[in-house]
Amino acid sequence: AQSVTQPDIHITVSEGASLELRCNYSYGATPYLFWYVQSPGQGLQLLLKYFSGDTLVQGIKGFEAEFKRSQSSFNLRKPSVHWSDAAEYFCAFMNTGFQKLVFGTGTRLLVSP
Amino acid sequence: EAGVAQSPRYKIIEKRQSVAFWCNPISGHATLYWYQQILGQGPKLLIQFQNNGVVDDSQLPKDRFSAERLKGVDSTLKIQPAKLEDSAVYLCASSPSRTGELFFGEGSRLTVL
Numbered sequence: 153a154q155s156v157t158q159p160d161i162h163i164t165v166s167e168g169a170s171l172e173l174r175c176n177y178s179y180g181a182t183p184y185l186f187w188y189v190q191s192p193g194q195g196l197q198l199l200l201k202y203f204s205g206d207t208l209v210q211g212i213k214g215f216e217a218e219f220k221r222s223q224s225s226f227n228l229r230k231p232s233v234h235w236s237d238a239a240e241y242f243c244a245f246m247n248t249g250f251q252k253l254v255f256g257t258g259t260r261l262l263v264s265p
Numbered sequence: 266e267a268g269v270a271q272s273p274r275y276k277i278i279e280k281r282q283s284v285a286f287w288c289n290p291i292s293g294h295a296t297l298y299w300y301q302q303i304l305g306q307g308p309k310l311l312i313q314f315q316n317n318g319v320v321d322d323s324q325l326p327k328d329r330f331s332a333e334r335l336k337g338v339d340s341t342l343k344i345q346p347a348k349l350e351d352s353a354v355y356l357c358a359s360s361p362s363r364t365g366e367l368f369f370g371e372g373s374r375l376t377v378l
Contacts, residue, residue, distance in 0.1 A: 184365045195269075195356060195369035196308070203365065242307055246365050252321050253298070253367055255307035 175243030283345035290359030
């Protein structure tokens, strides 16, 4: 079945430390992959997307993600976390027909002082 | 550019009552989505429209949920009768055709008592 998995439910990072959120996908071909962020009481905002080409993708707010076909992964990274990054992060998958964006279960990021 | 508009933002009803949510997508966006997000979970696609036609409604509980997209623009999602497990945030999103990027509204939070 086509799906994305986010193995970490919660992650706590100290402000200024680096961050990596994990995402694994299951699909027979190269999917379209996305990271969205949801702040409390807000809708979802697209951080970055991968369709093809360069496997290291730059997004907004200093985030980046790397597509690794051999590991079926699309992990999100940020070199230095700010308190305002505390939010829920969702990895999402879409097949190459641009149908049906499927979300993972999310990872809640907590930022400690 | 105006974003995706949703109303109402909050609704509290008793079980077996009915409720309707409205969504106005970004102008010119052909694809419209309704997602259900239960607390602590990732958004789940309920229905996807392409213009005024249904692309995917495989996860819409059709015995109680219905949705329409009038003239290929705004959309209404209705629940009748509501159950306790329908308590969730209902997110509307729109997308230009075949880009994979969804723009989300702030959601409508439903509480069923």
